[in-house]
Amino acid sequence: MNHVYRSKPDALEDLFGRGRVVVGVVHLPALPGSPGYHGSAIDALVDAALEDARRYARGGVHGLIVENHGDIPFAKPDDLGPETAAVMAVIVRPRPPRGGLPLGINVLANGARHALAIAQAAGRASCGSTSGRTPTSRTRASSRGRRRRRPATGRGCAPRGSGCSPTSTSSTAPTRSRPTEAGRADARPRVLRRGRGDRHRPADRRRRRPRRAGGRARGDAPAAAGGQRRHAGDVAARSWGSRTA
Amino acid sequence: VIVASALKEDGVWWNPVSEARVRAFMEVVDATVP
Numbered sequence: 001m002n003h004v005y006r007s008k009p010d011a012l013e014d015l016f017g018r019g020r021v022v023v024g025v026v027h028l029p030a031l032p033g034s035p036g037y038h039g040s041a042i043d044a045l046v047d048a049a050l051e052d053a054r055r056y057a058r059g060g061v062h063g064l065i066v067e068n069h070g071d072i073p074f075a076k077p078d079d080l081g082p083e084t085a086a087v088m089a090v091i092v093r094p095r096p097p098r099g100g101l102p103l104g105i106n107v108l109a110n111g112a113r114h115a116l117a118i119a120q121a122a123g124r125a126s127c128g129s130t131s132g133r134t135p136t137s138r139t140r141a142s143s144r145g146r147r148r149r150r151p152a153t154g155r156g157c158a159p160r161g162s163g164c165s166p167t168s169t170s171s172t173a174p175t176r177s178r179p180t181e182a183g184r185a186d187a188r189p190r191v192l193r194r195g196r197g198d199r200h201r202p203a204d205r206r207r208r209r210p211r212r213a214g215g216r217a218r219g220d221a222p223a224a225a226g227g228q229r230r231h232a233g234d235v236a237a238r239s240w241g242s243r244t245a
Numbered sequence: 246v247i248v249a250s251a252l253k254e255d256g257v258w259w260n261p262v263s264e265a266r267v268r269a270f271m272e273v274v275d276a277t278v279p
Contacts, residue, residue, distance in 0.1 A: 020278050022271065025249035027258050052262040056252075059267025060275070065247065069258060 015102050016062050023104070024056035027069040028091065033083040034071035042090060049091050057101055065104035066092055074109035085114045089121040 012019055026049050030036030053064055068074075068084060075081070084107065092105060103124060107114040118124075252267050254260040 021246070022274055023247045024252060024262065024267065025247060026262075027249065027253075029259065048261070055262040055264040056267055059252075059262075059264050060271035061248075061267060 018062070021062040023063040023065050024052075024059075024061040025069075026052045026056070026064055026066040028066060028088070029070035031068055031071055031084055031087045033081040034068070034075075035073070036070055042087060045087070046091050046094070050094060053101075061101070063102040063104065065106055067106035068108050071108060077110045077113070080107065080111045080114050084111070085117050085121070088114075089118045092118060092124060093122040095123070 010019060012021055015021075028045065028049060029040065030038070031045070049066060053066075056064055066088070068088060071084065075084075088105065088107065092103060105115040105118050105124070107118065248270065250256055250258040252262055252270060254263045254266075
């Protein structure tokens with residue numbers, strides 16, 4: 001029999017060392033920027049997620065995936081705010097000392113580029129890795145089974161040629177648009193976008209950045225903040241999905 | 246297989262993960278899947 005396509009490597013075998021796996025979902029509660037968020041401390045969000053991960057790991061699952069399920073109704077990809085990615089990066093940043101489980105990141109809804117950014121920021125972007133226990137950034141595979149347009153990884157955080165071409169979750173959950181300013185209800189939501197500078201804005205809407213007296217030059221290290229340093233150390237001391245933690 | 250709510254306490258997604266449910270599920274998996 002002649003084959004039309006060359007055989008492909010088995011992603012599950014590559015990631016988990018086995019062909020059939022059970023992946024436990026860590027549901028994050030409402031995060032900053034979502035309608036349900038009521039000011040929970042970030043440390044509390046981290047602790048809850050890590051405890052769920054430990055329970056999954058002790059129970060024997062093969063991998064984990066974390067998702068912002070509490071943000072329902074989910075924003076569409078273009079409306080996802082930077083705060084979602086920032087907080088999720090902090091939550092998934094803690095690394096297991098050893099024996100950790102592969103960890104996926106799923107940003108609802110369909111936030112593949114955000115997921116890649118989170119993985120990159122959290123030091124978990126090892127797309128295309130073939131080592132068994134290496135954490136990976138991967139959004140949940142599409143359930144539709146048809147080919148989708150590849151995300152523009154070259155413009156995002158993943159380097160070109162990294163082999164990382166995740167597909168996004170097809171969600172049937174309700175979605176929302178981020179609130180707009182009063183009087184601009186019909187305008188596009190104001191969200192951060194890559195590659196869209198002021199040259200595309202009308203002159204009266206261009207952002208003006210005030211000069212800061214004594215501001216640091218580009219490339220200088222930011223001023224040390226004791227609280228942030230302590231927080232980073234606290235988070236680093238905790239770990240994801242370690243059966244021994 | 247991606248599992249979520251069924252392994253939470255009382256089967257509700259916003260509850261913490263139930264380690265007992267996970268263990269019970271994985272025992273069935275390990276006994277069934279080579």
